[in-house]
Amino acid sequence: MTPDQYAQAVRAALADHPERDELLEDLDEHLAEIAAETDQPLESRLGPPEAYAEELAAAYGERPQRVRRRRVDPRGWAVGAHTRLMAQAPYRSFAGFLPELRPGWWVLRGYLLAMVLLMVTDNGGLVPGDVVGWVVVAVAVWASVWFGRRSGRGRRAGRVVEITANALAVIALMAGLDLAASAGDRTQVAVARPEVWVRNASSDGVYNIKPYAKDGTPLTDVYLYDQDGNPLITHPERYGHTVDRSCGEPILNRYPLPLIDERAVPRDHRGMPSPAPSVCPAPGPAATPAATPDPAVTVRPVPSDTPAPSPARSR
Amino acid sequence: MDSSQLLKGVLDLAVLAVLKERDGYGYDVVRRLREAGLDGVGDASVYGTLRRLFKAGALTSYVVASDEGPHRKYYGLNDVGRGMYASSARTWAEFSATMASLLKEAE
Numbered sequence: 196m197t198p199d200q201y202a203q204a205v206r207a208a209l210a211d212h213p214e215r216d217e218l219l220e221d222l223d224e225h226l227a228e229i230a231a232e233t234d235q236p237l238e239s240r241l242g243p244p245e246a247y248a249e250e251l252a253a254a255y256g257e258r259p260q261r262v263r264r265r266r267v268d269p270r271g272w273a274v275g276a277h278t279r280l281m282a283q284a285p286y287r288s289f290a291g292f293l294p295e296l297r298p299g300w301w302v303l304r305g306y307l308l309a310m311v312l313l314m315v316t317d318n319g320g321l322v323p324g325d326v327v328g329w330v331v332v333a334v335a336v337w338a339s340v341w342f343g344r345r346s347g348r349g350r351r352a353g354r355v356v357e358i359t360a361n362a363l364a365v366i367a368l369m370a371g372l373d374l375a376a377s378a379g380d381r382t383q384v385a386v387a388r389p390e391v392w393v394r395n396a397s398s399d400g401v402y403n404i405k406p407y408a409k410d411g412t413p414l415t416d417v418y419l420y421d422q423d424g425n426p427l428i429t430h431p432e433r434y435g436h437t438v439d440r441s442c443g444e445p446i447l448n449r450y451p452l453p454l455i456d457e458r459a460v461p462r463d464h465r466g467m468p469s470p471a472p473s474v475c476p477a478p479g480p481a482a483t484p485a486a487t488p489d490p491a492v493t494v495r496p497v498p499s500d501t502p503a504p505s506p507a508r509s510r
Numbered sequence: 511m512d513s514s515q516l517l518k519g520v521l522d523l524a525v526l527a528v529l530k531e532r533d534g535y536g537y538d539v540v541r542r543l544r545e546a547g548l549d550g551v552g553d554a555s556v557y558g559t560l561r562r563l564f565k566a567g568a569l570t571s572y573v574v575a576s577d578e579g580p581h582r583k584y585y586g587l588n589d590v591g592r593g594m595y596a597s598s599a600r601t602w603a604e605f606s607a608t609m610a611s612l613l614k615e616a617e
Contacts (some may be wrong), residue, residue: 248554255558390611
């Protein structure tokens with residue numbers, strides 16, 4: 196740190212001292228004297244500028260040291276830190292690059308403030324929802340850039356407005372990021388939420404259920420429920436099949452479901468019969484499953500009490 | 511006992527004593543105090559004390575151009591400073607005599 200930089204940091208640290216100028220009148224000469232005597236850096240010789248400033252103020256009097264120590268001076272601290280960091284080349288290039296980002300910040304600031312405005316009028320979000328919103332954004336961006344270009348030769352009121360606008364924009368940015376992040380979370384939750392599907396361990400997916408009686412008779416209009424009494428639902432649409440709604444909205448837990456493509460192809464790939472009801476079922480849920488016997492079974496008379504074998508399976 | 515705590519109370523007198531001997535600029539005063547044996551004296555403390563004594567009207571100051579280095583602001587005692595030195599020195603002499611006899615009795 197050169198004597199100039201050190202003196203600047205000391206001045207910054209004493210920014211709120213009522214007699215700073217008197218106190219530091221010949222600080223520059225004094226520091227130059229010390230620097231001239233030795234090659235040792237000023238910081239290692241005198242300690243950090245903030246501590247030097249504190250000792251100086253304590254020796255000068257006027258203020259009790261304790262008060263000085265407790266008073267938080269963020270601006271002085273920031274200036275001091277900046278001065279010390281400027282000695283580092285990476286920080287220097289970073290600080291040199293920052294002004295080039297300024298116009299970008301003006302645009303972003305305008306956008307953020309416009310979104311705050313739209314949020315207040317209950318029209319907000321991350322992107323404007325309509326033409327009015329985009330117009331507001333355009334006007335705000337223009338105003339922000341105009342204000343940014345003319346600040347710097349600013350009066351005090353202008354500085355206050357600028358600081359307020361920047362702070363508000365930063366808050367809006369944080370809130371917007373938070374909103375975007377939580378929106379992302381919500382989407383994931385919706386995708387991840389387990390739906391109560393019928394699953395089958397031995398096949399890739401279940402989109403229809405074909406119940407059979409003990410003797411191999413295909414059953415129709417079988418209502419299926421889970422242990423809690425909730426209807427068991429399959430989702431044929433997810434497997435590329437369509438529920439036949441020609442008879443009106445079918446009851447989705449009445450199996451087998453009438454599927455359009457299954458009617459066209461009566462047998463599925465396993466060669467199993469597809470017993471879809473040939474007539475539209477009576478509306479309203481039936482309390483008990485009604486087994487419609489296979490025609491192959493019913494045409495045969497049952498002469499005795501012994502149950503008929505299962506001819507449907509014998510082909 | 512930390513001598514730097516004691517030094518705080520008598521730094522004014524020490525600075526006045528150095529300047530009574532002959533005028534000096536800030537860093538010169540620091541150096542002469544250290545050469546006199548006050549190793550713990552802080553640069554900022556001496557500089558702050560000089561500025562306070564100057565503000566209190568005890569010191570005169572004048573700038574001397576220097577060929578090899580920066581311009582030097584010299585400080586020297588004026589009448590007020592000399593009076594301040596005399597009364598402080600008397601106070602210190604009495605105080606240290608009291609302390610010395612106290613310590614002697616305790617032995």
